[in-house]
Amino acid sequence: MSDTDREILNLFLTSSLIVLVLVALVIVFVVNYQRRLWKHKSQLRDIEIEHQKDLLSSAHEAIEITQKRIAADLHDDLGASISTAKLQLNTLEGGDSVNEVLSSSLQSLRRIVNDLMPPTLADFGLKSALQELVNHANQGTLNVELDWLSPTERFESKTELVLYRIAQELLNNSLKHSEASQISFTFTEDEGEAQLAFHDNGKGFDPQNVKKNVGLLNMASRAQVIGGNFSYRTGPNQGFSAQVSAPVTANATLHG
Known part of the structure; x- marks a missing residue:
C-alpha cells in the first residue's frame, strides 16, 4: 500500500x-x-x-x-x-x-x-354516626346493618366527614332506586388504610349506561380529597356493591 x-x-x-x-x-x-x-x-x-x-x-x-x-x-x-x-x-x-x-x-x-x-359525627365519631344513619333507615321490611370490624372508633375529622357523606349518599341512592330489602355497611381498618364497603340486594343497573352519573362522580371526587379511592360493582338484577378506601395515620386515628 x-x-x-x-x-x-x-x-x-x-x-x-x-x-x-x-x-x-x-x-x-x-x-x-x-x-x-x-x-x-x-x-x-x-x-x-x-x-x-x-x-x-x-x-x-x-x-x-x-x-x-x-x-x-x-x-x-x-x-x-x-x-x-x-x-x-x-x-x-x-x-x-x-x-x-x-x-x-x-x-x-x-x-x-x-x-x-349530623351532631353525632362531631361529638361521637364515625362509628356512632353510621350506626345512627343505619338505625334511622331500618323501617318496614327493609333491613340495614353495620358491621364495624375496626378497634378504632375515631379518626381525623376530615376523613370521618368524607366517609360519612359517601355512606349517606350510598344509602340514599339505594333507598330511592334499588328496591333492596337488605343493605349492609362493613368498616375495616388494616395497615394504615380504612375501608368502608357497601352492598344492597337491589335490582342493580347496567354500568355502561351510567358513565357520567353525578352521584357516583361526586363520591369518587370526595374520596380523592382524602387521598382515597372509590369503586363499585353492579349489573342488572345483581345488586350494587361499593368500596371506599382511605389512608389513616396512627397519630390521627384518635381525637377528642
Whole structure:
C-alpha cells in the first residue's frame, strides 16, 4: 500500500470516527432532551393533579361550610320559632291540631338539620354516626346493618366527614332506586388504610349506561380529597356493591 493510499485510508477512518462521535453526541443530546422534557411534563402533570385535588377539596369544604351554616340557622332561628309557637298554642283553646302540625314540622326540621350536619359525627365519631344513619333507615321490611370490624372508633375529622357523606349518599341512592330489602355497611381498618364497603340486594343497573352519573362522580371526587379511592360493582338484577378506601395515620386515628 502506497503512502498516498495509507493517507487516504487514515483520513477516511478519522472522518468516520468523527462522524460516529458526532452521531453519538446527537443521540445523547436527544435522549437527554427527551428525558428533561418528559420530567418537565411529569412535573407539570403532578402540579395539575395537585391543583385539581386542591380545587376539589376547596369545593367540598365550601359545601360543608355552607351546609353547617344553613343547619345552624335552621336550628337556631326556625327551630326556635316553631318551639315558641308550640308553647303559645298550649295556652289557647283548640290549638291541638295546629300543635300537631308544628310538632311534625319540628321533627322534619330536626331531620333536615341532622342530614346537613349530623351532631353525632362531631361529638361521637364515625362509628356512632353510621350506626345512627343505619338505625334511622331500618323501617318496614327493609333491613340495614353495620358491621364495624375496626378497634378504632375515631379518626381525623376530615376523613370521618368524607366517609360519612359517601355512606349517606350510598344509602340514599339505594333507598330511592334499588328496591333492596337488605343493605349492609362493613368498616375495616388494616395497615394504615380504612375501608368502608357497601352492598344492597337491589335490582342493580347496567354500568355502561351510567358513565357520567353525578352521584357516583361526586363520591369518587370526595374520596380523592382524602387521598382515597372509590369503586363499585353492579349489573342488572345483581345488586350494587361499593368500596371506599382511605389512608389513616396512627397519630390521627384518635381525637377528642
